[in-house]
Amino acid sequence: MTDTIARQPQGIPAGGQFAPTFHSEPAIGLPGNTSPAVPVEFKGSIDLKESEFGRLPELPASVGTPEVTFGFDIDGNLETRVTVDGSTMAFLNDPMADEITNTIESGHSGEDEIAPWSTIASYDDFEKTRTWAESVHERIDGATFGVLADATASTETNKAIIAFATGHGAPxxxxxxxxxxxxxxxxxxxxxxxxxxxxxxxxxxxxxxxxxxxxxxxxxxxxxxxxxxxxxxxxxxxxxxxxx
Incomplete structure (x- = not known):
């Protein structure tokens, strides 16, 4: 007689099982979505060199160490968020003016009537911090573009993306x-x-x-x-x- 060892069904956590919350995986089709997924696998690495980006501007000692995060909005635009004393300013590229703008200049502070970075009392320190943050945004912009360029350099990755874009992706x-x-x-x-x-x-x-x-x-x-x-x-x- 042979015993059949049953495993916990896929997708149901039990005991010490766990699932990762972030990694590059093809999207999972939701109920009612009959479009087949087109898997795009990629792996690569880039070298980030100080000489290619230039030195960071001086950051005022009074500001401390800002928290920096970044992400992409619904239109795929890079947004770098710099937080000082719990107050956040976002930086993004302005394609119309070919320059970096921020949440104050764009009129979207996102903090009601309180302007971002309001705890920076000195105007000179505020400007130096803004210049520093813009440089950080430029570095992140260059680095993420490098990752994109390296990831899509693969012939197979190119084929998979083109297949999806042209509607010829096989399930x-x-x-x-x-x-x-x-x-x-x-x-x-x-x-x-x-x-x-x-x-x-x-x-x-x-x-x-x-x-x-x-x-x-x-x-x-x-x-x-x-x-x-x-x-x-x-x-x-x-x-x-x-x-x-």
């Missing part, structure tokens, strides 16, 4: 359960990856799982033994390899 082939497992593991690895190699990343991932087990009173060795049995079964089970 992605259905993965077997074994391939789905490897894909989930790759997604977790991608979250943990810090440019240190897959072997080191896997070591650090296992280390983090041990800390997770300690924090949630989970017997890590029992879980590892159980996972080995499941893995050995799935590795030899033909139905699992080929899909149900």
């Amino acid at each position: 992605a082939a259905k993965l077997t359960p074994q391939q789905e497992s490897a894909k989930r593991a790759a997604a977790v690895m991608a979250v943990c990856e810090e440019g240190q190699g897959a072997d080191i990343t896997m070591r650090d991932l296992f280390t983090d799982l041990r800390h997770y087990a300690d924090a949630h009173s989970i017997d890590i060795y029992q879980a590892m033994d159980a996972s080995l049995k499941v893995y050995q079964h799935e590795k030899t089970d033909q139905a699992f390899k080929e899909g149900y």
Whole structure:
């Protein structure tokens, strides 16, 4: 008699399972969306050199260390957000004037009647901070463009994007359960990856799982033994390899 080892259904968290919250993956179709997904896989790296961007302007000591974040708006425009004492100013490119504008100049402070950076009492310090923030925005703009250029330099990536843009993208082939497992593991690895190699990343991932087990009173060795049995079964089970 052969025992069948059942795994938790995909997409349902249980026990110590977890899913990464950010990584480059094809979009998941929602119910009612019949358009096939076109997977675009890419991986690359760029060298950011001080000489290519110039030195940062001086930041006034009275301002401290501003918090900097960035993202893209609905139109795909880069927006750099610089926060000083809890007050945020956003910087973005003005395509009409070919210059960098901000939330004060554009008339959208986003803070009701309180102007951003109102705690900077000195006008000179305010201007120096603005100049510093604009330079930071320029660097982020150049760096993100470099990432885009490198990511799309691949012939396969180009083909996938063109296929999607022209409406000729073929639906992605259905993965077997074994391939789905490897894909989930790759997604977790991608979250943990810090440019240190897959072997080191896997070591650090296992280390983090041990800390997770300690924090949630989970017997890590029992879980590892159980996972080995499941893995050995799935590795030899033909139905699992080929899909149900």
